Amino acid sequence: MRREGSAFQGVGAVFVKELSDNISSVRMLMLELLIVLTAMAALYEAITALRQNTAEDPFLLLRLFTVSQAPLPSFVAILGFLIPLMAIGLGFDLINSEHNRRTLSRILAQPIYRDALLLGKYLAGLATITISLTALWLLVIGLGLIFLGVPPGGEEIARSLAFLVIAVFYAGVWLSLAMLLSIVFRSPATAALVALGIWLFLTVLWPMLAPAIAQAIVPPDPRFAALGLDTPGTAIWTQLLQRFSPNDLFGEAMLAVLSPTTRTLGPVFLDQIRGAVMGAPLPFGQSVMIAWPQTVGLIACTIVLFVAGYVLFQRQEVRA
Amino acid sequence: MSELQHTSAATRRDAVIAARDLTKRYGRTSVVDAINFDIAKGEVFGLLGPNGAGKTTTILMLLGLTEISAGRVSVLGFDPARQPLQVKRRVGYLPDAVGFYDHLTAVENLAYAAKLMGLGVAERSRRIAAALTRVRLLDVADKRVATFSRGMRQRLGLAEIIVKRAEIAILDEPTSGLDPQATIEFLDLIRELKAEGVTVLLSSHMLDQVQRVCDRVALFRAGKISIMGSVAELSVKVLGAGFVVEVEADGAGIARRLAAIPGVGNVETLAEDRFRMTADRDVRADAARAVVAANGALRRLSVDEPSLEAIYAHYFQATPPGGVRDAA
Numbered sequence A: 001m002r003r004e005g006s007a008f009q010g011v012g013a014v015f016v017k018e019l020s021d022n023i024s025s026v027r028m029l030m031l032e033l034l035i036v037l038t039a040m041a042a043l044y045e046a047i048t049a050l051r052q053n054t055a056e057d058p059f060l061l062l063r064l065f066t067v068s069q070a071p072l073p074s075f076v077a078i079l080g081f082l083i084p085l086m087a088i089g090l091g092f093d094l095i096n097s098e099h100n101r102r103t104l105s106r107i108l109a110q111p112i113y114r115d116a117l118l119l120g121k122y123l124a125g126l127a128t129i130t131i132s133l134t135a136l137w138l139l140v141i142g143l144g145l146i147f148l149g150v151p152p153g154g155e156e157i158a159r160s161l162a163f164l165v166i167a168v169f170y171a172g173v174w175l176s177l178a179m180l181l182s183i184v185f186r187s188p189a190t191a192a193l194v195a196l197g198i199w200l201f202l203t204v205l206w207p208m209l210a211p212a213i214a215q216a217i218v219p220p221d222p223r224f225a226a227l228g229l230d231t232p233g234t235a236i237w238t239q240l241l242q243r244f245s246p247n248d249l250f251g252e253a254m255l256a257v258l259s260p261t262t263r264t265l266g267p268v269f270l271d272q273i274r275g276a277v278m279g280a281p282l283p284f285g286q287s288v289m290i291a292w293p294q295t296v297g298l299i300a301c302t303i304v305l306f307v308a309g310y311v312l313f314q315r316q317e318v319r320a
Numbered sequence B: 001m002s003e004l005q006h007t008s009a010a011t012r013r014d015a016v017i018a019a020r021d022l023t024k025r026y027g028r029t030s031v032v033d034a035i036n037f038d039i040a041k042g043e044v045f046g047l048l049g050p051n052g053a054g055k056t057t058t059i060l061m062l063l064g065l066t067e068i069s070a071g072r073v074s075v076l077g078f079d080p081a082r083q084p085l086q087v088k089r090r091v092g093y094l095p096d097a098v099g100f101y102d103h104l105t106a107v108e109n110l111a112y113a114a115k116l117m118g119l120g121v122a123e124r125s126r127r128i129a130a131a132l133t134r135v136r137l138l139d140v141a142d143k144r145v146a147t148f149s150r151g152m153r154q155r156l157g158l159a160e161i162i163v164k165r166a167e168i169a170i171l172d173e174p175t176s177g178l179d180p181q182a183t184i185e186f187l188d189l190i191r192e193l194k195a196e197g198v199t200v201l202l203s204s205h206m207l208d209q210v211q212r213v214c215d216r217v218a219l220f221r222a223g224k225i226s227i228m229g230s231v232a233e234l235s236v237k238v239l240g241a242g243f244v245v246e247v248e249a250d251g252a253g254i255a256r257r258l259a260a261i262p263g264v265g266n267v268e269t270l271a272e273d274r275f276r277m278t279a280d281r282d283v284r285a286d287a288a289r290a291v292v293a294a295n296g297a298l299r300r301l302s303v304d305e306p307s308l309e310a311i312y313a314h315y316f317q318a319t320p321p322g323g324v325r326d327a328a
């Protein structure tokens, strides 16, 4: 059955309203403060560490993103942790709040499809996050210029832009998860709790569970252990399992893009590095190729979650 | 009763809403069970019935907001399931317990809705100002809706329908929760809509108000339309007579003459000079003529209009509700 009219009619109106709601909300202000403050702390540590080194590194700017100085993790690691929080904060009540305010049936009685409402809200959330991340990115570049005193090269800018794009995709995964939960659960509190539970599980518990499960599947070989090495089978399984977490995909993609010397993200076999000049940076294109599967994984995850939410929302009763 | 249903189900040429065997099932229970009705252009049509009778469900099906399980419905010639945008462009809806974005002002709320309707900037602000004037909310136009009372929200919801220039206004329990004064004002607004040629479909529990504003009503029960028609028609069906006329007059053979008036059911002699008759129409003029023709002296002539309240109470008492479900 063909529907008449465009599914996108009204997306613009919803987008503009939601974006202005997001930007002016106290909630957004808090989330941004949290992210900026933690990120600044990480950057401060990174800058102090880098100034002690001599500026021989051709990718000094990128080191700002990745250097970690105990006790603080690196800037990228902090973002990997906080971006989900921000996305969940924006998404956990996207749909159920419309139900609870009893605005949903009134809005859906206007000449738009439900698609428009969902898409407009989603894009507005993503745009909000993109704006914040871009501001943060400019902050990093600016601080790098001021305190390290080296102008960034073209490739560094390209790589850090790739970071920005992948970070937005990563936020997209969590935003669509939060939106799905806001459709499933009528109560925003429940949706938020479930989303935070999933977030904690994937960022804290899963990295510990994955090796344990991998060891159960392929028990470590004592001959490798005797040499102080990981059993290849176990390591492969560990990585495979860890990749179920979007955090891991994000981390791997960041590693490939921001550390130009990264040649592969899996366990390395000797024949794979035959002829490689160890420690030499890869060209930008090659790094992107390495990060590509992870990025596609993030996008696919977003699409699956969004479609699930879409299907549920289409069949949902509008009455409160 | 079924005869009345049949006449109403007959297709009218000027019907703007026509439902045929319209059915909504949740699981195996039919919440709306094969109902038929037609609403003519410019008519005010009332949906009545106890909680959970299926009024809101019917309304949602008309708007394409919930799937139709069986049957057909056409709204202004469109099928709400297949052409929802066409329908929603022309039909205004005021949900029961309507909600607004509390952090936005009245104007901002209407502007958002107007944008979704696809109106341009200039047109939007012109229509919004006009609509707010009509519902007398102009002086609070820039206040946040969080500060609005129930009555003001209800009027703001009506303003949205006015902004839309809807051909059909569907109002779900528009007067519930309003005080008597606010109710009267709201009903006046509904009458203004009718005067402009807008077809109004409303559901309500407030029977006397429905009676005051509706041209025809449909009594819902357990998903079926039990009876439908104008209040006078219903009172004939349910109470056996529409009007009770009392006559006080001297003269010979008045009772006989009164009984001979067409439409009069029976004549009761209350006293020597006082008679009460039940009729299916307002027969005061005929009664006066009858008294004069009998050379009688007419002293008093009064009529009790049929009340929907009496019809409703009588109907639902006479036929106890079987399996009326709780409201959603």
Ligand SMILES: Nc1ncnc2c1ncn2[C@@H]1O[C@H](COP(=O)(O)OP(=O)(O)OP(=O)(O)O)[C@@H](O)[C@H]1O
Pocket: A317, B026, B031, B049, B050, B051, B052, B053, B054, B055, B056, B057, B058, B325, B326, B327, B328
């Ligand atoms: N999603 C649902 N699943 C199952 N049953 C439902 C659902 N929504 C509504 N119902 C049932 O449908 C019936 C009709 O509900 P509806 O809201 O149409 O009644 P109503 O006439 O509008 O009542 P009220 O006067 O209380 O507003 C109720 O019995 C309700 O329990």
Ligand SMILES: [Mg+2]
Pocket: B055, B056, B057, B096, B172
């Ligand atoms: Mg209802």
